[in-house]
Amino acid sequence: MTPQLTDKYMVTIAERLTSAYARIANAAKNAQRNSSEITLLAVSKTKPSTDIAAAYEHGQRQFGESYVQEAVDKIAQLSALSDITWHFIGPIQSNKSALVAQHFDWVQSVDRIKIAKRLNTQRLADFPPLNVLIQVNISTEEAKSGCSVDQIPELAEFISQCEQLTLRGLMAIPAKSDDPAEQIQSFEQLQTCFDKLKAQYPHIDTLSMGMSGDVEAAISAGSTMVRIGTDIFGTRT
Numbered sequence: 480m481t482p483q484l485t486d487k488y489m490v491t492i493a494e495r496l497t498s499a500y501a502r503i504a505n506a507a508k509n510a511q512r513n514s515s516e517i518t519l520l521a522v523s524k525t526k527p528s529t530d531i532a533a534a535y536e537h538g539q540r541q542f543g544e545s546y547v548q549e550a551v552d553k554i555a556q557l558s559a560l561s562d563i564t565w566h567f568i569g570p571i572q573s574n575k576s577a578l579v580a581q582h583f584d585w586v587q588s589v590d591r592i593k594i595a596k597r598l599n600t601q602r603l604a605d606f607p608p609l610n611v612l613i614q615v616n617i618s619t620e621e622a623k624s625g626c627s628v629d630q631i632p633e634l635a636e637f638i639s640q641c642e643q644l645t646l647r648g649l650m651a652i653p654a655k656s657d658d659p660a661e662q663i664q665s666f667e668q669l670q671t672c673f674d675k676l677k678a679q680y681p682h683i684d685t686l687s688m689g690m691s692g693d694v695e696a697a698i699s700a701g702s703t704m705v706r707i708g709t710d711i712f713g714t715r716t
């Protein structure tokens with residue numbers, strides 16, 4: 480297909496998306512894994528719906544958003560692209576949980592029972608169950624969202640009993656590090672949590688970890704979903 484030369488912008492997103500897939504394939508190969516086991520989530524927060532449409536045009540279907548109202552507006556603007564799968568990946572405030580339950584297919588940032596309970600009640604009965612990841616905080620920084628490793632079993636137990644929620648696995652955002660050895664250490668800790676959880680809930684299939692700065696380390700530690708924003712859509716202001 481000939482790129483639209485008048486729209487360089489669109490070509491750029493397509494090219495960056497191709498590079499992101501190549502990077503995943505290369506990381507998978509180095510980890511002796513099959514790249515088909517790894518989903519690329521394109522993180523489009525703060526970017527306009529035209530950017531999402533450009534990525535869609537290039538075949539991308541999984542998108543991640545972090546700010547509820549901004550996301551709901553973009554989802555409405557793009558409602559014609561009905562096969563997009565929308566993932567909510569930002570912190571969830573109680574007063575916004577209904578919007579999340581009504582507009583998303585996945586929520587990756589469930590870190591407390593109170594929010595799980597609200598999402599379950601607010602997810603309408605004629606919708607398929609909401610896919611849920613438990614967000615885990617493995618770094619000790621207090622400000623970060625996510626439950627502690629110790630809290631995973633209780634939260635998983637609760638979610639697994641919710642009719643309108645389907646537990647799919649774990650998500651984490653480890654403390655930023657430029658040191659690959661440090662990155663791998665955090666991701667391996669998460670892999671251990673995931674393996675433990677999977678022993679109890681064999682149907683879970685998603686370990687969401689790795690972003691623009693640490694895709695390789697995450698894939699070497701078993702990530703099944705990398706969340707890439709900057710490398711596809713450019714820096715955020």
Ligand SMILES: *Cc1c(COP(=O)(O)O)cnc(C)c1O
Nearest residue numbers: 522545568690691706707708709
């Ligand atoms: C913003 C964000 C990303 C994407 O980060 P980049 O460094 O831009 O790739 C991934 N995951 C979460 C939870 C985010 O909030």
